Amino acid sequence: MSDSTVPAPTFADLFEAIVDNISTVVHGKREAIEFALIALLGEGHLLIEDVPGVGKTSLAKALASSIDCTWKRVQFTPDLLPADLVGVSVYERSTEQFRFTPGPIFANIVLADEINRASPKTQSALLEAMEERQVSADGTTHRLDPPFMVIATQNPVEQEGTYRLPESQLDRFLLRISLGYPGRTAEMAILDGQGSIDALHKMEPVVSSDEVMQMIDAVKQVYLAPALKSYLIDLAEASRRHSSIELGLSPRATLQLAAAVRGHAAARGRDYGTPDDVKAVARSVLAHRILLRSGSNARTSAEEAIDELLADVAVPAAG
Known part of the structure; x- marks a missing residue:
């Protein structure tokens, strides 16, 4: 068989290849890996x-x-400045002009490690990049090449020396996930050395940036029926009326939920979304976007409030 007859890899093939590659380093966390993708x-x-x-x-x-x-890692610390992230203009004596030197934000994937340790001023430097895929410096706008993604990490337990992420910042994250402790089998693999740092250093790309852009385009084409879109709006409206929720879901939350539903459906090999896709991603997409009321009647967690919304809002009938 000649190479010309070899079929091009499907969306499912590429998705599975990435998930399997990451699984060689991150053991027993397939759902978290899929959500990241x-x-x-x-x-x-x-x-x-x-x-x-x-x-x-x-x-x-x-x-x-x-x-x-391309990807860059930025360790967020209290003394990190916005210019350290975005870049600075440097005066060149030879040309007698200022030349912009891009910061680490100019990468396809940016790892913002321990994001809550940086000052609010530095955190806000990410807002324009995350929302508009561009940064402004010295009166000039610089576009960020696609694909562009910020992966931020934070430790919810150790709060000393940290700054709470404001709601406007949290709203820019499509998904918020937790990994949790590994299962016994996965932890045994880590002890055996299969999860060592060497495996991470030896990782090779399994898809090209062009293939990623094709996958992004494929996700955009996933069909959401009018009844399913109405279901998303019903969830948002119910959150704004919920007695335990102070700040309900914004229109941006509805858009983000739709994007996650499309991605989850495509990952399952479908070109249409279903209510099951909504329920699968709802916690990770919506829990960090609501603000609970204080008081004895408030829900113990935002996740529980989202679960209640899913239980209360009628699911659209098939047809």
Whole structure:
């Protein structure tokens, strides 16, 4: 058989290749890996919130290493300045002009490690890049090459010396996930050395940036029926009336939920979304976008409030 007759890899083939590649480093966390990839293909950003040592940074690095693209890691610290992230203009004596030197934000995948340790001023430097895929410096706008994704990590337990992410910043993340502790089998593999840092260093890209852009375009083509779109709006409206929710879901939340639903459907080999896709991604897409009321009647967690919305809002009938 000649090479010309070999079929091109399908979306499912490419998706599975990336997930399998990351799984060689991050053991026993397939759902988290899939969600990270869905965030990339939905042209969104990912917030990984968990305790130290469970693989947050490894997941981000493994995703970046699985794709033939540029990536940068930024360690967020209290003394990190916006210019350290965006870039600075340097005066060149030879030309008697200022030349813009791009910062680490100019990459396809940017790992913002421990994002809540930087000052709000530095955190806000990410807003324009995350929302508009561009940065402004010295009165000039610089476009960011696609694909572009910010993967941020933060430790929810150790709060000393940290700055809480504002709602406007949280709303820019398509998904917020936690990895949790590995299962016994996965932890045994880590002890055996299969999860060592050497495996991460040896990772090779399994898809090209062009193939990633094709996958992003394929996700955009996933069909959402009018009844399913109405279901998304019903969830948003119910959150704004919920007695335990102070700040309900914004229109941006509905758009982000639709993007995640399309990505989840495509990952399952379908070109149409279903209510099951909505339920699968709802917690990770919506929980960080609501603000609970204070008081004894408030829900113990945002995730529980989202579960209640899903239970209360009628699911559209098939047909």
